[in-house]
Amino acid sequence: MAINACNPFKGRQYPGEVIVLCVRWYLRYPLSYEHVSEMVAERGVEVDASCIWRWVQAYAPELNKRCRPHLKPTNKSYRIDETYIKVRGEDKYLYRALDSSG
Numbered sequence: 409m410a411i412n413a414c415n416p417f418k419g420r421q422y423p424g425e426v427i428v429l430c431v432r433w434y435l436r437y438p439l440s441y442e443h444v445s446e447m448v449a450e451r452g453v454e455v456d457a458s459c460i461w462r463w464v465q466a467y468a469p470e471l472n473k474r475c476r477p478h479l480k481p482t483n484k485s486y487r488i489d490e491t492y493i494k495v496r497g498e499d500k501y502l503y504r505a506l507d508s509s510g
Contacts, residue, residue, distance in 0.1 A: 416470070426453055430460045431467050482507050 417424035426448065433444050441457035441464075448455050490503035 416467075422453070422455065422459075426455070427463050427467065428471075430455065431463050431471065434460060434464050435468060435471070483509065 445457045485508040
């Protein structure tokens with residue numbers, strides 16, 4: 409089903425908020441479709457995992473196209489800062505990764 413600009417959720421059984429929430433959870437966190445389905449069911453909405461799969465296939469490219477310009481650009485130059493610090497008498501390893509722009 410093509411996404412219509414005036415009503416992208418026309419013909420869907422669930423409200424757009426539920427659809428976008430499921431797609432966002434699937435794309436943002438390392439969850440399976442079944443896990444997303446269970447999480448939405450805990451909030452009172454029964455959605456099958458195959459519906460979430462179809463939603464991801466339909467709406468993920470559109471979300472990517474709209475969100476990509478707002479993301480901070482990164483480059484390929486990284487450095488790692490690492491050190492050992494003492495915390496309550498124990499040595500702990502501390503590290504962070506930075507690109508050249510910070």
